Amino acid sequence: MTPAPRTVAVIGGGIAGLTAAYDLAAAGCEVTVLETSDRVGGKLRQAEVGGIAVDVGAESILARRAEGLDLVRDIGLIDAIEHPSTASASIWTRDALRPMPPTVMGVPADLQALLASGIVTEAPESAPAAVPDEDVSVASFVEQRLGREVVDRLIEPLLGGVYAGHSDRLSLRATAPQVLALGGDLVSGAARSLAERAQAQQSSQPSPVFFAPTGGVGTLPDAIVAAGDFAVRTSTTVRGLDRLPAHEPGSPRWRLTIGPTTAIEHLEVDAVVVATPAPAAARLLSDVAPRAAFALAAVEYASVALVTFCLGGEFRTTGSGFLAPPVDGTVIKGASFSSSKWQWSRDAASDRAIVRTSIGRAGETLLLQNDDENLVRLALADLTAAVGQAGPVIDAHVHRWGGGLPQYEVGHLDVVDEIDADIASVEGLEVCGAAYRGVGIPAVIGTARVAAARLLGRETLGS
Template sequence: MQPSTHRADRAPRHVVVIGGGIAGLAAAHRLVGAGLRVTVLEATDRLGGKLMTGEVAGVRVDLGAESMLARRPEAVSLARAVGLGDRLQPPATATAALWTRDALRPMPKGHVMGVPGDPSVLGEVLSAEGLARIAEDRELPPVAVGEDVAVGAYVADRLGREVVDRLVEPLLGGVYAGDAYRISMRAAVPQLFEAAREGGSLLDGVTRLQERAAARQQTGPVFQGIEGGIGTLPGAVADAVRAGGGEIRTETPVLGLARTAGGWDIRTDTGVVSADGIVLAVPAWSAATLLAAESPGASAELAGVEYASMALVTMAFRRSDVTGTAFDGRSGFLVPPVDGHTIKAATFSTHKWQWVADAAPDLFVLRTSVGRYGEEEHLHREDVELVGVSLRDLAAATGLTAHPVATEVTRWIGGLPQYPVGHLTRVARIRDEVAKLPALRVCGAVYDGVGIPACVASAHRAADEIAGDLGGGPTGEIIATPTLVQGTRSEAGQ
């Protein structure tokens, strides 16, 4: 039968977004733009999730994520859409180092997540034995990667453990705070996974990737920050949601979900909110709890997702006190776990972000990060202890002996979902189970990547599918209503 039509002159359908991190806010922004009525429910007293600004010595700084990948368009486009386009800034310097083998060594160029196309770029980082082991790659037989493989395991088999331990591990650790020998290559470094699937030499595979990238001739900065901090993005998105008619409620934890004849009832500590659709933009453990009754299969899969915790130690020094140290205009350095130090990275914010330097010409602001997957014990230390171990490692790496004039310690407990081998298959199972529910979708760092652009893309996917389910669009739009629903679209909203 042909679909009949009617004029959508009733009130817009109501979507509740549970979770006020950047994914939830991006989903709300998208839904408001589709003409839907939107309510965001956030359990805590603040929006933004892992994006947060604060102050140290009176200087506004990021206390969470500090940059976003600009080669993906989603996050930069969102920032522009909410009025932050003129505040986007690339790093003032991207000259990073590795603190390894008792010295700060320049970060090699020409690699894909630490895997080189040309081994000669690793001469300062690896030992002679490590370089000799890389040369064996072209003599080794092909290794099948199957449906997935751990990044560290595969690269170690092809190029030796030293490449993994001194390059791949610190680079991946900076993104996931995870273990390279557990992290899925297919999920975390998909381009490298495709090169591995082509078989043969991994070095040659990386060279092919680099040639393809050069042919695309991508220009512009790889990363972007925002003047005043990436942590200003959630507030700007929230303002845009409100301006579009959306409602945002903080300090409103969701206690349960229940299907109704016409949609959903969402139970909060202040009452029940009724909705036609739901976007669930919360960590895996929260989603598992909320879906336990309505989707036991999805709940069980979500409950199996593991997280890493970390702490950021932000410090301000008198600029005169850091002269003569090995900072040298660098943006910071990474630390391989194999070297046995406590900090895993240091970012020299004053060098990296011009707006930080301009805000405090007499200060030098930096931050260290502590904590990896399976290393929770550091996070139980007192703030003063975390500052102390950071200063000891900084002294050993750079020669810094000064004491900071101000410090700020920020703990991100369960901050980063882990992507072990098989993660994408788990995500597919979650989405298959969730798709059996009417007008409910999930989004966030658990599913499509932990970076800000990936979270925004995940949010847009969820919002677009919900809008499709509910006939999103401005009130008064002519919409088609199928009188025979079978076969009109898949449950996943494709």
């Protein structure tokens, strides 16, 4: 068995890189995190809007996957988390905010309840069909069984909110395994799934779907750094990654070339974790894991913008927010009523309201070419049309995530298997992050903990 590494470089200081660093340091490794930007956290970030620190990246963490809660517990924050005050979302379509009927990832469990909601004009007909052996797009799977209107007005806005992608291209197995698990009869499967969930909650303590640390998800990266025993170097670009020649036992296996071209520096370590987005990972791995690099280079990314408002006056609305089907031609794809959802946000806002609106899906480059002023104007117009009154605007902030979300197209998990196989053949090398097996925070944390466990020669950490 290969001994656990003594020194490890983690390339990338997002939630994946920080988690891997935390676990490796906790096991006794000397770890250095190398981050190109001037801050850690990746897509977990905060900015000030109206004098209030708000999340301008991820806003919540899925509680039904254990990885997020486990990490929060490990770093000592489990007693400082909140659950949303409300989780009732709407669909803004046909000129009204319409309550979301019971669904599993957009698949309706009750066709009459869906019709009554006004989201669709006619109750779709359920047409059960065998589940294909091969991966298919989410849209083709659902459309065959429930028709296009369900895809356009339920599936598409939900997937657009999570992946900023299009259901006609997104992989069923990678992005909507909950839908695949319903089987060929989607409506019956959704009804059964919701009934089982309700029964489970009756026999135990009700479990909220989401949570966040008090103060926001953007506080989590600094909390991991504070709790961990590892070094962090920001504003540090890794320019090259090379395997060292055959070496004596205990000598480093890897050399990293870092820093500006005018002041190149080398760092030698036993092991490396590449926790960057796919394009950067492909460049770094081109010589040491070429098959993985080739696969990573083909992963496409979507750019999005988040427009956050601090509003005065009375914000007359209920629920946690809404999603907007792209078929309706709106600019925003959804809104989150942050100060209605989170007690910490409500306390900070006082008599104001914090509302986040999101813009952008894969391929929508023209829309995002608008300057910040225009994006604010366009987002406010949609928000006002949806809720009836949104103002006065005390402050607004635009945060752009260029190439922010990887697109899991049909066959994505096969591509990831190829990447994993190539990486596994290279001693002392691991990868993790959002490009692989889920873009949600718990899924990303999961890839990091698996990467660290492999380097340490453990099947699971903490066992």
